Amino acid sequence: MDAIKEFWGYWRDDGRVGTRNHVLILPLSPAVSTSASWVQQAVPGTVSVELHQDIHPSVSGYPLAIRTLAGWVDHPNVYATVLLALSQDDPVVRDLLPQLGHHVRYRLVSLEGEGGRRAAQEAARQVAQDYLTASKSLERQPAPLSQLILATECGGSDACSGLSANPSLGFASDRLVEAGGTSILAETTELIGAEHILAARATSPSVDDAIWETVRHAERAAMRMGVDFRGGQPAPGNIAGGITTIEEKSLGCVHKGGNSPVAGVIDYAERPRMRGLVIMDTPGHDVMQFVGMAAGGAQVMVFTTGRGTPTGAAIAPVIKVSTRTALKRQLPDLIDFNAGSIIDGVQTREQVGWALFRKILSVANGERVAAEILGHREFGIFQGWGAEA
Template sequence: MCTTLKGYEEEVIKLQLTNDNKFWGYRRPDGKVGVRNHVLILPTITCATQAAKQITELVHGTVSFIHQHGCAQVGIDYEQTFRTYVGMGANPNVYGVVVLGLGCETHQARSVAGELAKTNKPVEVVSIQDHGGTLTAIAEGAKIAARMVQEASAQTRELCDISELIIGTECGGSDACSGISANPAVGAVSDMIIEHGGTAILAETTELIGAEHLLAERAVDDRVAKKAYQVIKAMENRSIQMGVDIRTGNPSPGNIRGGLSTLEEKSLGAANKAGSKQLQEVIDYAESPTKKGLVWMDTPGHDIEQLTGMVAGGAQVVLFTTGRGTPTGSPIAPVIKISTNTGIYEKMSENIDLNAGTIIEGKESIESVGTRIFEEIAKVSSGKLTKAEVLKQHDFGIWRIGPTF
């Protein structure tokens, strides 16, 4: 007797609610686990992004992104962009990759594909110049992608442990409620993930200025504590070189309207996303964590750029708190949006998944909301779509750290 889809879904939900350390994921050849099964059309140069977009329109089950990078980059800026490309393709949420290049760019498609091949997932290269132009390159890319999608559709989910998840954390469009509702609730979730053997990424170095001492005190050793201060100093120095003191300055206009007076005030609330566990390491932008537990990734505060960095670093799911509202999503990882107040949740319900404003209203505790978010992670990791995914909000941007030549 066959189990009906409805019966299967009921069993999945029952399992998630009774075994909150499990989810249904896709096992990859390198042993990692994805929560989605995308075929990525990865353009290595801005000149190829429109062709990549047209392939995704032709082939169901593919994703891509628009960007301005891939050429005239040198040094550490080149290395960081290359690392981000590879990280996006290597993310466990990706089944296979079609690397699409122009042919003469700095970031060669074959070089990116060579690194991705180390994951043992399907990877193929298409060059617009080598294939004689845009139309033939699109046709070839679509053929390859269609085959990959069909292969991917035959892969089934298997029961996996929460310890195999890397959760990214982010706050954007913050308000006066962020530091006392949604961010602490995400901090509680970070603790839960870590207690189950998983990893939580804290990012947005810009928005940790003024709270760095709190994180350094929790560092696992002096080397990690020193690195925490170093990345803060480097971030501040970049703004000082442009004649701006961001530590005591006001944040964005939306933050000001939301009731925040300075970046330092915002930082004290943003740091709450880190929970209470020891800080295991501080890693560079788009790098993969080498340790389990709480990890700080050095990223800017710009929502899209830091979201991209965490996903390129291997985050399968991202928690995004907001007090002003945002549609932000990712082409690769589901982004769970959490409101800091009930007003914005009701106003932007088409974009926001969960409401933490009940903490402000005294209806729920931080721990209770944290448990709700934790349960949502299990459901989303097992296939439930976030609102950003439903709306195809595929945002992407790389942190540029050098001049263009």
């Protein structure tokens, strides 16, 4: 295969490159989520999310929430953001704005500052329209693959996940890493039982230690809450799909990381400081993982599934990969790519992996995926594992 060395994206002032050029309407409290949706509908071409969690210094995981919101505002796929708040004096506003660099385009609109909901919505609508008009002046330009961060995810896994979709994604991930790019492997709770495989590929003793400690930390947190991951996993859907133990599930999960050395371990919603394969500490919840990896700067995401899911992310395309051809036929409007030809015996992992790598680059170049077409923009922020016992 001829090496592919670039994609076409939107260069940002800080030197990063986006695969999309979104204007984001971001609510900073649940009370203004309806207003954010109203603005998004009033200005077609913008994107928004609904925030259902209270974000306040007194609420668990507040620093993670601030970092996550900052990562979404300061994302290479986002041209500009309209921030909606109840008041300009809200703690979240006070703590979020200093996290945003001078290169970030945003405007804060508050119900208090504008004199009510209707006035605030109209003010936000006008700002969003102005941003959208300005965004159209940007054109895609060539960029090296070293600028690309890929997020990898699996959900609704079945007995074929570790045989078809996940190894194919791992092959594609390796090709990106070889080209100088970055790939994020997440789902800490689904590394349990396979952490030794990743630790053996650590690039340094400190990375080795971080892999072990990250998994142990998640296990200790679960035990404090009276939950045993090793007894509570796999989930009922996984069992119905043919997975028998958490170790079997984890062994399939780590295939998404291919065979590349593990260059580092980062916290939830943290931007990678190194290139290569990186592990992000996230829960096993699909939506929260996508939100965290997007906050870390991932411009393209791949979601392998054996059971099917419509989940998407507002600011980054999510490529759905089926483990079986039957699932692609069953859910043709949700699945973007079929890895089931490996199970069918008509293609090899390398053949499907190369095809998936090309699909990732096509999406990075602007091809829309099912989750974007269907308008899926699920949003939830991880609140952390809690204090140590």
